[in-house]
Amino acid sequence: MRPQLGALQDRLDTRPVSTAAALYAGLAAVRLGGAVSDLLVVASVLLTPAVLLAVPRGSWADVGLRRPRSGPALAAGVLAVMAAYALVVLACVLAFGTGPDNWMSGVRTLFTGLAPGRPVLAVVTAVVCLGLLVPLAEEVCFRGVLHQAVARRWGSGAAVLLVSAAWALVHLGDYGLRPYNGQVVAGVLPSVYVMGLALGWCRVVTGSVVACVVAQGCANLLLLAWVFAAT
Secondary structure: OHHHHHHHHHHHHHOHHHHHHHHHHHHHHHHHHOOOOHHHHHHHHHHHHHHHHHOOHHHHHHHOOOOOOOHHHHHHHHHHHHHHHHHHHHHHHHHHOOOOOOOOHHHHHHHHHHOOOOHHHHHHHHHHHHHHHHHHHHHHHHHHHHHHHHHHHHOHHHHHHHHHHHHHHHHHHOOOEOOEOHHHHHHHHHHHHHHHHHHHHHHHHHOOHHHHHHHHHHHHHHHHHHHHHHO
16 A cells, blocks of 8 residues: 555656546546435545545645635635625526525535434534535645646646636536436536635635635535525
């Protein structure tokens, strides 16, 4: 295991984009498989931060596992992400209403399905997952390892654009494919892409994945509050 891990770390160092693309392809297959299996949804969350194993411990700071550059930078990043989420909520409501054609209604369905008949447990589970676990797993992978790999080759701007698109695509494993709903797909892809752009900007401004975890967690909690109140 250790020699194989060392070889993976060497490949990420010498061929960052192709190696990151291969890591992403594996994760995307599992995440998209979540459209047909709840077990794969859980597996995708557990496997996503495992891409950090491809980065030598001494290089973790390079992929953003460090404190934000400053308090004002952190505040700006968090506010930008929350503003992007609010814009997406408004756009989706105007375009699709608050019913099942709005992908955000699937957030409520997902967690109430995990705890049928127990609304308080559903809310608590949603808060823990979307406020902490999912942001931690996703940001370490996407705004951490994948962002850094692309930025080394093509710069931060390309990293923000490409990683946001990759992040949007894997969300089809959560919304729009089980059952298939074209309006949900049409809503979730641009919505998550815009959210990803804001999180990518947060990563560039703060230099920190920790800031992105905080930003996504705060924005997710506001989104949850709206979802459980309005859908």
